[in-house]
Amino acid sequence: MKKKGFFSLLLMLALSLVLAACGGGTSDGGDESGGDEGSGDSGEKQFVSILTGGNQGTYYPLGGTFATVINDNVDNVDANATSSGASVENMKKLADKDGEIAFVQTDIAAYAAEGKLMFEDNQIDNVQAIGSLYPETIQIVTTKDSGIESVEDLKGKTVSIGAPGSGTRANAENILEIHGMSVDDIDAQNLDFGESTSGIQDGNIDAAFITSGTPTGAVEGLAATTDVNIVPVAEEKINELKEKYPYYAQDSIKSGTYGLESEVTTVAVQAMLVTHKDLSEDLVYNMTKAIYENTDAISHSKGEFITADSALEGVGIDLHPGAKKYFDEKGISKE
Template identity: 65%
Template sequence: MTKKRIFSLFVALLSISMVLGACGSSDGDGASGSPKDLSLLTGGTGGTYFPLGGEIANSIQDNTDIESANAQSSGASVENMQTLQSGDADVAFTQTDIAAYATKGELMFEDGKVDNVQAIGTLYPETIQVVTLKESGIASIEDLKGKKVSVGAPGSGTYANAEQVLEIHGISMDDIDAQHLAFDESTEGIQDGNIDAAFITSGTPTGAVEGLSAVKPVNVLPIEQDMIDKLIEKYPYYAKDTIKSGTYGLEEDTTTVAVLAMLVARSDLDEEYVYNLTKAIFDNADKITHAKGEFITADSALNGVGIDLHPGAKKYFDEKGIKSE
């Protein structure tokens, strides 16, 4: 081999090495596992995810080297998991039950298992609220038979919750006139008399329901203890929950159930990157002004996670000496 050919081969190999090195680097240029611009998927503007997500995004931006963290409105839990799977976002809100379905390829994820998402931590209870007007005469879940009821979009977390709660009460979707509306549309429909009730899975107080209660007296249907027991026995990611009197102008506490809201991240994000944003979120949770901020603590963030923890989040909780219960 001539010296000229050896030199040419050396130059070619050096070029390939430089290209591969650039592709494999994690220098935070946004094309790696450490994006400078973080996209945080939330939910609809009428729910809890969106305003809370805005505060969490600000906390991340203020307490890390991430140049910008943007809370984006979305179709919430199911859509968020699918968007992370496609790589079109970095971090997202979701329900613990939806995360479990996604990573196992069950229910609405039977045609597309999500295999690149890991947990950051749980945040607060996502309360199943069955909302109607006081004047409607609807006093129980059983009274929903034959009524026009919003149950969320097919395949959504709210739809799954509605289907399971109805099922435990011996009611199927065929027994009601199911409407597939967003939270704002649901409360507007109740106010206008176009629907009778709506399932809303969201932290309380939920903005859309507060808006309705400011116009007309509302009622949130209770779930009785025996039904709660049956529901939890069959679907263990539920927990008993209580909507306190005074919320939405309610005159007494209302017993219902909840799943948990959680934050998840793409598993290909760098460990140190996720460690830093986890630290930013939970070390500054006491500064969150949203009503759900009181539930967000590092001490409770591993309870009910249900899917694998991102190594960066695990590093943070290990440092704090926090283990899942």
């Protein structure tokens, strides 16, 4: 009897395994390959790569802070910051889904959406906005001993206009144009922020255009060993620039920054976050909410400028539905 009971038990066990196998499917009943990218329906961890900029700019350390905020406040997400060539490169990578979130200048995002300038043959229509962050100041950096006191003084000088694929070059071209010049009037060098300031320190570069939130790490490093001068942009030229290119705004660099003895007037664009339109509404909503409702956890000086109330200023491309849902709940809309 004992033997018969043992075999009956084995038979029941085998039958239960067969029935379980016939049930098939995933544990949550969903299609393993279906749904939007990053929908999170399966409960599996979503990896989020944040495309930033060079290691010595503002994007990279701020991106690291955003990754921490997202990881601490959004379930099933593993976010990390990745160094890159900044705005132009970020738009192209994001369009190719080589990343989930990216930092970009508002002007560069507009060029990409409209298929203008560096995007003339590569219009990007699958990248949408999360929100703007803070002013990105155009800083024309040189030394006190260089003799360069105005934009016109750059003529004939060796000047870095930013890394290939960055938005800094477009800013340099716009500012030179307003002053009746072009990149042909200078010995243009395509260097990132760190290379630019190292070149100034070594005497190989006379000046550099750097578009970044102030204070910028690379310029602070230069100021630690060299007396720095920031070339001002005259107010009448700022007005001309704003009239022709509305995404610019007047800005200033406070005295004391980089050891400056007085405030310097210049211009700025906005830094913003963008994402791929195929990322799920829920994921983008949760990440947008995490960033704009935890600004006190942003361990970077630019955190003081980042608010939900100002997040749609300067945004010239469509909002991602997830971001729009968050701002609609807050009663915030684009002007």
